[in-house]
Amino acid sequence: MSLLTRKSTDLLHWIDYRLPIIQAFKTHMSEYYAPKNLNFWYFFGVLAMLAFANQLLSGIWLTMFYTPTIESAFASIEYIMRDVESGWIIRYMHEVGASFFFIAVYLHIYRGFLYGSYKKPRELVWLIGMFIYLLMMAEGFFGYVLPFGNMSFWGAKVIMNIIGVIPVIGEDLQIWVQGDFFISGATLSRFFAFHVALVPIILIAGIYLHVIALHQVGSNNPEGIDIKAHKDENGIPLDGIPFHPYYTVHDLIPVVLFILAFFVTIFYFPDGGGFFIEPPNYIPANNLSTPDHITPVWYFTPFYAMLRAVTITFLGMDAKFWGLIVITGAILVLFFLPWLDRSPVKSLRYKGRVSKAFLMIWTFCFIGLGVLGIKPADWAPEWVSPTFTIIYFAYFLLMPFYTRWETCKTVPERITANGQRSR
Ligand code: HEM
Numbered sequence: 001m002s003l004l005t006r007k008s009t010d011l012l013h014w015i016d017y018r019l020p021i022i023q024a025f026k027t028h029m030s031e032y033y034a035p036k037n038l039n040f041w042y043f044f045g046v047l048a049m050l051a052f053a054n055q056l057l058s059g060i061w062l063t064m065f066y067t068p069t070i071e072s073a074f075a076s077i078e079y080i081m082r083d084v085e086s087g088w089i090i091r092y093m094h095e096v097g098a099s100f101f102f103i104a105v106y107l108h109i110y111r112g113f114l115y116g117s118y119k120k121p122r123e124l125v126w127l128i129g130m131f132i133y134l135l136m137m138a139e140g141f142f143g144y145v146l147p148f149g150n151m152s153f154w155g156a157k158v159i160m161n162i163i164g165v166i167p168v169i170g171e172d173l174q175i176w177v178q179g180d181f182f183i184s185g186a187t188l189s190r191f192f193a194f195h196v197a198l199v200p201i202i203l204i205a206g207i208y209l210h211v212i213a214l215h216q217v218g219s220n221n222p223e224g225i226d227i228k229a230h231k232d233e234n235g236i237p238l239d240g241i242p243f244h245p246y247y248t249v250h251d252l253i254p255v256v257l258f259i260l261a262f263f264v265t266i267f268y269f270p271d272g273g274g275f276f277i278e279p280p281n282y283i284p285a286n287n288l289s290t291p292d293h294i295t296p297v298w299y300f301t302p303f304y305a306m307l308r309a310v311t312i313t314f315l316g317m318d319a320k321f322w323g324l325i326v327i328t329g330a331i332l333v334l335f336f337l338p339w340l341d342r343s344p345v346k347s348l349r350y351k352g353r354v355s356k357a358f359l360m361i362w363t364f365c366f367i368g369l370g371v372l373g374i375k376p377a378d379w380a381p382e383w384v385s386p387t388f389t390i391i392y393f394a395y396f397l398l399m400p401f402y403t404r405w406e407t408c409k410t411v412p413e414r415i416t417a418n419g420q421r422s423r
Contacts, residue, residue, distance in 0.1 A: 033240030035221035041111035051101035068192035116346030142195035149281030224346030301373025309385035343403035352406025
């Protein structure tokens with residue numbers, strides 16, 4: 001052993017005696033046994049982490065030059081784009097990064113739908129995940145307001161007005177959140193504080209708890225087979241492989257592809273064809289000029305379409321109020337998924353025909369709502385978004401019935417030798 005190797009081993013043991021890093025590495029990496037059949041859908045957790053790290057790093061750099069005041073917010077972004085050395089790429093990394101983060105997380109959540117990852121014993125992993133998703137939405141919203149372009153301003157106005165329709169406390173709550181009677185400098189500086197400090201701190205804690213809760217119970221897999229049911233004499237799951245080195249190396253491929261796609265987007269389509277930065281955001285906020293179509297960024301549009309789908313006045317409350325109830329319900333219902341799904345099996349591979357068909361229809365409607373939310377309200381016939389919204393809810397609310405009644409296939413005891421579907 002060379003002197004250098006001995007010294008570094010000594011240092012490692014010195015640290016480990018005081019802070020158990022070797023044990024932590026074993027517990028979460030080299031002796032964490034993951035199912036041997038994890039597929040494409042299992043890449044997105046790691047990719048979400050990568051995207052989050054990019055948001056933190058690029059965000060810190062932007063904070064060095066951005067100024068959260070009404071007078072100079074927009075100009076400070078222009079300054080970053082034109083005058084700050086490499087400022088343009090840092091800004092695009094943050095802005096394109098936000099969309100890539102949401103793409104990764106939406107696919108990550110959808111994997112949960114496919115393989116029943118939310119079912120016992122991973123209910124807490126799911127709930128913490130949902131909490132992370134809520135925080136991401138808040139983070140995305142606050143961030144979008146900061147450049148103070150015209151869409152930032154009008155988007156903020158729409159959301160703040162929605163808060164205002166909550167009965168009894170709405171108006172006071174709106175003023176409290178805004179810090180003023182209208183969107184002003186006070187609003188911008190508190191949104192800045194939320195965006196760069198409050199929400200990221202809670203997000204970091206949330207992601208940490210998410211992974212710890214997952215490692216407590218272990219990963220699910222595309223077959224939905226419990227790998228802990230069959231262990232060798234040393235207590236190691238027979239269908240598991242150590243996360244490190246197998247999945248650390250395996251995950252390098254999607255990481256490289258993700259980075260490649262990320263930089264191709266930054267270099268060739270930095271505004272994502274108007275979906276990542278909407279055209280009205282190239283002009284400064286203007287109280288007197290409303291954009292032709294006020295739309296949020298793509299990752300919010302399914303919920304925005306639901307909000308617009310509600311046009312009824314009922315019990316003396318206007319459509320905006322019922323719209324708010326619908327979008328709140330649309331997100332809340334996801335929290336209950338672990339208890340709505342009564343199927344005896346986890347993976348869609350073994351569920352019955354109703355679950356498969358319903359998930360396909362639901363997916364079509366959710367994406368459809370996303371498209372409808374981007375387009376002007378009169379783009380599709382009036383019945384389309386209410387119908388898609390009803391199907392969105394029906395998928396969840398009828399789940400306790402169809403998942404119990406349909407006939408499922410028998411789940412094999414073990415993952416087969418090649419790690420693929422066992423039929
Ligand atoms: C910042 C956002 C997030 C990060 C960094 C993250 C990270 C991870 C990682 C690294 C894993 C293990 C690898 C994998 O299964 O892909 C995981 C698993 C999981 N995550 Fe997330 N996650 C995030 C958001 C969410 C959200 C929003 C949900 C849904 C509500 C969610 C639900 C789950 C579930 C259910 C699992 C276990 C999957 C299984 O074992 O089949 N996560 N997450």
